[in-house]
Amino acid sequence: MADTDGERESKEFHVGVPQASDGFFLKGSAHYDWGMKNRLARIFDPASGRTVMLAVDHGYFQGPTTGLERIDLSIVPLVPLADTLMLTRGALRTMIPPASRPAIVLRASGGPSVLKELSNEEIAVDIEDALRLNAAALAVQVFVGGEHETKSIHNLTRLVDAGTRYGVPVLAVTAVGKEMVRDAKYFRLATRICAELGAHYVKTYYVAIGFDTVTSCCPVPIVIAGGKKLPELDALTMARNAIDQGASGVDMGRNIFQSAAPVAMLRAVRAVVHDNATPSEAYELYQKLE
Numbered sequence: 689m690a691d692t693d694g695e696r697e698s699k700e701f702h703v704g705v706p707q708a709s710d711g712f713f714l715k716g717s718a719h720y721d722w723g724m725k726n727r728l729a730r731i732f733d734p735a736s737g738r739t740v741m742l743a744v745d746h747g748y749f750q751g752p753t754t755g756l757e758r759i760d761l762s763i764v765p766l767v768p769l770a771d772t773l774m775l776t777r778g779a780l781r782t783m784i785p786p787a788s789r790p791a792i793v794l795r796a797s798g799g800p801s802v803l804k805e806l807s808n809e810e811i812a813v814d815i816e817d818a819l820r821l822n823a824a825a826l827a828v829q830v831f832v833g834g835e836h837e838t839k840s841i842h843n844l845t846r847l848v849d850a851g852t853r854y855g856v857p858v859l860a861v862t863a864v865g866k867e868m869v870r871d872a873k874y875f876r877l878a879t880r881i882c883a884e885l886g887a888h889y890v891k892t893y894y895v896a897i898g899f900d901t902v903t904s905c906c907p908v909p910i911v912i913a914g915g916k917k918l919p920e921l922d923a924l925t926m927a928r929n930a931i932d933q934g935a936s937g938v939d940m941g942r943n944i945f946q947s948a949a950p951v952a953m954l955r956a957v958r959a960v961v962h963d964n965a966t967p968s969e970a971y972e973l974y975q976k977l978e
């Protein structure tokens with residue numbers, strides 16, 4: 689039985705010292721429950737408030753994408769350098785060591801392949817399996833303006849309901865049809881709809897004109913996709929511009945794993961996102977490491 693004889697009456701109670709009741713560092717996230725905040729803090733580094741997500745989920749609709757033919761060989765060495773790994777449960781279970789540290793963002797929608805209408809997705813993961821995999825978030829594609837717009841938004845809202853039940857945030861990924869204009873007006877519409885319908889953060893594309901208006905009217909954090917492979921300096925410049933205009937990080941795939949030096953590129957992207965490096969400083973780092 690615990691011995692209470694030595695208890696000191698007043699000192700350790702710190703009477704008069706108010707208990708800390710801090711806010712939360714992430715945009716729009718102050719009123720979530722503890723588990724949700726804890727998962728978000730595994731995705732977004734509380735020190736910088738930002739994230740470098742490594743996106744390798746492309747196979748879910750396009751099969752063995754260039755650079756992802758052998759995730760065990762090309763991606764596993766990059767895993768320790770990412771804050772977050774975004775991928776399918778199939779790739780996770782079969783190729784990623786369970787001792788990996790980065791938070792897992794699980795691709796949770798799917799259905800059509802590149803051979804079909806891509807907006808015709810369904811929810812592809814049960815919340816129970818996401819919890820079993822210790823997912824830090826669920827990612828769902830949202831096709832605003834697409835043929836199956838309502839269905840994809842319904843996928844989002846159902847995942848938000850399931851995620852909220854268990855404290856798992858949902859990342860809405862704005863998917864733009866080939867025929868649609870990628871401009872600030874479209875991304876304001878798409879990101880705001882996702883946030884209003886409950887997404888905890890939103891992924892979108894960077895646009896050269898008006899990106900700051902996209903981030904300013906979206907009440908949750910925005911991360912940018914990398915998009916198709918660019919020269920390294922251009923990709924680093926895009927990341928810098930996006931951060932300077934209010935993005936909370938990147939969810940980058942091809943510009944990292946299709947780079948001639950993926951480890952160097954991932955370190956350079958981290959320097960931009962977390963250490964506020966300029967594009968030329970980050971490119972210098974890339975060249976030093978490649």
Ligand code: R5P
Nearest residue numbers: 743913914915939940941942
């Ligand atoms: C695409 O549908 C996937 O969600 C990718 O995760 C996303 O496009 C980001 O990858 P990338 O930087 O290659 O565009």
